[in-house]
Amino acid sequence: MNTHTQTTDFTPVDQDLYAAAFRLLDPDPEPEPAAPVAPAALTAPVQAPLIAVQPVRLTGPVEKTLTDALNFLDTHGWTRYSLINTEGARCSIGALRAAAGSRNAAYCDAGNLLLDEARRQHGKKWEAIPAWNDCHTGAEVRSVWEAAIRRAHDMNI
Structure with missing residues (x-):
């Protein structure tokens, strides 16, 4: 079977950037020694300040699936005209x-949201993800993936 594959300009995820961000959030995990406390301070009651805590937002299964699929494309490559090529790159549906x-x-x-976003950006004529994937550039495909992930995040799904 002859298939035409084309590489793309997907940008890989920079793992060092994530590590640096976490070091900035917690640069010194060791607690510092406590300063000596004056005797008068031991008897005075201390009221703890109220801290507003943001609720934890969990990633929904659709957002996670879309994000994991885009990370797969970043790692293994994107292709057209086949589900998976000989180098391991995949089309959008394969990812x-x-x-x-x-x-x-x-x-x-996730597939329905991705196809809906493809139709928003590239017209209503697309009936399936593979057909849309095969007719667009890597940059156009990535734009749709990123927009679909943002929509899933905003919809909390």
């Missing part, structure tokens, strides 16, 4: 399948 692990609800919802 979704790899990220989801099975055709579960998150896979279906």
